[in-house]
Amino acid sequence: MSNDKTLTKRRGFLKASLAVGTGVSGALTSNSASAQSNTFLEIDPWTKTQGATFVNPPYGLPSKYEKEVVRRLPNPAPIFLTASRTPIQNLHGIITPNGLHFERHHAGVPDINPDQHRLVVHGLVDRPMIFSMENIMRFPSESKIYFMECSGNSAAELKRSANNTAQQIHGLISCCEWTGVRVSTLLQECGIKPQATWVLAEGADGAAMTRSIPLSKMLDDAILAYAQNGEMLRAEQGYPLRLFLPSYEGNMSIKWLRRLKLGTEPWQTREETSAYTDLRENGKALQFTFKMEVKSVITQPSGMMKLKSKGFYEISGIAWSGNGKIRRVEVSTDAGKTWQEAMLQEPVMDKSLVRFRYPWVWDGAPAVLMSRAVDTSGDVQPTMEALIKTKSANTFYHNNAIQPWQVAANGEVTNGR
Ligand SMILES: Nc1nc2c(c(=O)[nH]1)N[C@H]1C(S)=C(S)[C@@H](COP(=O)(O)O)O[C@H]1N2
Numbered sequence: 001m002s003n004d005k006t007l008t009k010r011r012g013f014l015k016a017s018l019a020v021g022t023g024v025s026g027a028l029t030s031n032s033a034s035a036q037s038n039t040f041l042e043i044d045p046w047t048k049t050q051g052a053t054f055v056n057p058p059y060g061l062p063s064k065y066e067k068e069v070v071r072r073l074p075n076p077a078p079i080f081l082t083a084s085r086t087p088i089q090n091l092h093g094i095i096t097p098n099g100l101h102f103e104r105h106h107a108g109v110p111d112i113n114p115d116q117h118r119l120v121v122h123g124l125v126d127r128p129m130i131f132s133m134e135n136i137m138r139f140p141s142e143s144k145i146y147f148m149e150c151s152g153n154s155a156a157e158l159k160r161s162a163n164n165t166a167q168q169i170h171g172l173i174s175c176c177e178w179t180g181v182r183v184s185t186l187l188q189e190c191g192i193k194p195q196a197t198w199v200l201a202e203g204a205d206g207a208a209m210t211r212s213i214p215l216s217k218m219l220d221d222a223i224l225a226y227a228q229n230g231e232m233l234r235a236e237q238g239y240p241l242r243l244f245l246p247s248y249e250g251n252m253s254i255k256w257l258r259r260l261k262l263g264t265e266p267w268q269t270r271e272e273t274s275a276y277t278d279l280r281e282n283g284k285a286l287q288f289t290f291k292m293e294v295k296s297v298i299t300q301p302s303g304m305m306k307l308k309s310k311g312f313y314e315i316s317g318i319a320w321s322g323n324g325k326i327r328r329v330e331v332s333t334d335a336g337k338t339w340q341e342a343m344l345q346e347p348v349m350d351k352s353l354v355r356f357r358y359p360w361v362w363d364g365a366p367a368v369l370m371s372r373a374v375d376t377s378g379d380v381q382p383t384m385e386a387l388i389k390t391k392s393a394n395t396f397y398h399n400n401a402i403q404p405w406q407v408a409a410n411g412e413v414t415n416g417r
């Protein structure tokens, strides 16, 4: 179904809710009623005086009424506090504000003075080099909007242990405009030896996080990023320099990047042997499953929210795929029996989050809401049952299954079965 048709359908929905006097039209009626009794036009105290000037510190903060919109730990909280999650259910559009970008670090956040930071490029290159931040920032740059997802995102939902928010289940996903230098630009400066096929990337944190990356990916779209959403990286995102590998599992986008080494095969580091592998039924583990697969999640309404009354709701959420663009998102309000096409917010970009919207009139009966994304490669987001069947019951990383949200008759929304 085209977006035009979806629009026509949406108008139909609004008409329907007007006819029964609920939802949006209900809200509009109550406003005009107060206008008639003249209370609506009364002048509020904050309109009668001069407002405060520069109440915020020079670097501004969100409104004090938004203080609940923060990064949070998963529920139940783990023993080691190693990740905080993005409040996806409170965000609009596709961009994650810098203060809300999820964090995942294996040995805390190092304090690095950019004047002292160095990036070493060595191994199978013609000219091994050491770059300062000043050197790196003199190269031609680019800015691109990309999602990043931890491959452990949504893992807890494979067991469905607790009633949780979208943030606690799926909050290891963010999307920013990343600015930096193409890795290919820097590697060309050093000269790539013809035998080179793999690159080792190492971080300067206490974990010295290290991963092997195919040279072809490094020469394709990899960025040495120093800025996110218009400002220099946040310390927790890898200040002053991180590797950014669009569409690959977040783990490979090495933060606090200090070293690139070119070689002929993967180095079999800790993070590609003991972790970040996909255990199959036969006890063998798949290595190097780099790409994050096609996925979507409804963020409004979602877990632990409550629908206050019957009537119109805009179902809205985010979709993404490591294969490229999202082609279509379908929404079901009857537990997957029937599916309708959602509207995709333009621009629909490669390896970026996409916002989808679908108009819904809730009749007050229990309902199950689901979204299913399809990407331009033709991949379709699987159900949890299908995912476990094709992958394994041992699956932990790379859970891209459909998330059902149950709406109870009292309006409570849960992920629980
Ligand atoms: N040096 C270093 N890089 C790292 C990590 C780390 O612990 N140390 N964590 C990785 C993991 S598992 C993920 S999911 C992403 C998270 O990036 P973020 O904290 O900016 O969201 O960084 C990756 N890069």
Ligand SMILES: [Mo]
Pocket: 104, 149, 150, 151, 152, 250, 251
């Ligand atoms: Mo991760």
